[in-house]
Amino acid sequence: MKFKTFTAGLCLSAGLTAGAAYADCGSVSITEMDWASASVVTSVASFLMTQGYSCDVTVVPTTTVPAMTSVAETGQPDILTELWTSYTEVYEELVADGKLVELSKVLSDGGVEAWWIPQYLADAHPELTTLEGIKANPDLVGGLFHDCPSGWGCDITNNNNFKASGLAEAGVERFQHGSGETLATAIAAAYEAQEPWFGYYWAPTSVLGKYPMVQVEMPPYDEATHTCNGLEDCATPGLSAYPRSNVVTAVTTDFSEREPDVAQMLAKMSFTNAQMGEVLAWQETNNASNEEAAVYFLTNYKDTWAAWLNDDARARLSALLQ
């Protein structure tokens, strides 16, 4: 009880001294995308908002496209985080229409998408890190290209790249997984049995954090080719690496006006791939939940997140920062 009176007193005195600028923020909704890194980002953000800015946070589990559609139709949720913008034209439209404001690149290095082979395969057969090498020895990669599920953005791009690569003629079959789970399991199973594997995946993910993989060399990113590859009926599919994906935090315009302090914090919130990879690898080895991974980040990277906060929030969280 002592504590409660203490907070009440704190709020009261703060209210007297700082006035409107220190007003508590109201209720806030934030997305939680259904992959590990996004969940860590969301947990960290909601912790900081709840404890540092006294927000009433609602977490909305969703994925990229439904979240964006929801913003377009209803203006909710307030905060979209770990949004991979490269596949969603809607995103550009929403920003242009002034419905969404891009605050920061939440993964500062951007997302990496590529075709990979496991490290041990690359060590044993270095030639497999090039498409020519794979085409010359399709058996060494198991004769299969593990592609992402139908309906994912990468599906069409991979298919066009695959067509252009001539892998099919060389005897590599394109196997399209039914879901992201089986794609990840395929990597894990291959690693356990030290079997050949060749396919698409992306970083930062716990899968790539746990199982070291080597990128298969591709011709450098070419905008025109890549754009055409993204179309289902691309007439001239060509080979092009993926561009670095922008992974952003975006908020509704309404929210950025309503809660400028929180928006300022979110604008600074950003993780490097190394940090995120380390957290995810820790999570995988410790069998930890997403929330515990967030706690791991909060306890081990204090300097990083302290820099995101404003002075008031830092004062509120000072017990953790010592």
Next chain:
Amino acid sequence: MAYYDGLFDRLGLRDWCDQSVETAPTSMQALLGQLGGGDTEQTIARIPFPSLDTLHDSCAQIPQTRDMTAGVENTFLAARESLKLVLDPITQPLSWMLDGALWLFTTTPWFIIVPLLVALTWYVARSIGVTLFVAVSFLFLGFIDHLDVALETLSIIFVCTGLSVALGVPIGIAMSRSNTLQRMIVPILDLLQTLPTFVYLIPLIFLFSVTESKLYGIAIILYAIVPVIRLTDLGIRLVDPDVIEAADAFGMTKRQKLWGVQLPLALPNIMAGVNQTIMMSLAMVVIASLVSAPGLGVLVLRGIRNLELGVGIVAGFGIVLLAVILDRASKAALGRIDKNKNAH
């Protein structure tokens, strides 16, 4: 201070509790506690349930629930190799059958496969209305460019229901003959029907290579085999005892009774089971697509993932159309059997 600290102290277990303490990941609650926000005031109304996690807070020797699930996982993984050794060769023919059926249905030109399927409908149903409906449906699916995926789905269903019937009817017969066996199998059937489909998909993913078609084949068969077993058992048990008595009076052997009396009389029930099995394997098509089954389910999933409403609705409609076709054709076949029986 966790709630049950006192309990362990009083039991004299404190020393045991504190030896070799392994640091578990900090929980969000513990972090909030560091902030000074954790209200440690203990009232009667707030006694936490003595669950593994709560007890672990007081005594580090007590495993957390997380350790228990990890234990289950490890047991399963340890048994996996030996399970694989047995199950892999047994189930291999399923992969061949599925791949073969898919190849057959997708490489045969449409002007051969569609008339063949229509002829098959006529053969089993002998009904002009049903045959005409099937023909029109296939032409419609072809017209909207969904014939290939629909045929993929259909080929999976043919293989899976075929196997379900081939396995389910003998199991049902065995069950009808032995009450002990029935008592043993019924709970398994209940389990298969009520277990969320994903729960048995997970071990399957670990057991078999995800790139093999038997993965979804097994998932579909496990789910769809139940009605045909149940209704075969029921059908045979429902045969009028007087008829069996008559058969006994004629001095029929067990085998003669089965083939000559019980199965023919139970046929309407068995056919109803087959009909249900077909419907249930169709219901599994979308879920099986999550483990890489081709066909209309893939399009439904794409529709859900990208909110491509049209794609999802059209593919869903395709599944419904297939369901109606299969239902009508098998019902017409059932009706014919009933009619034949009544004619005798």
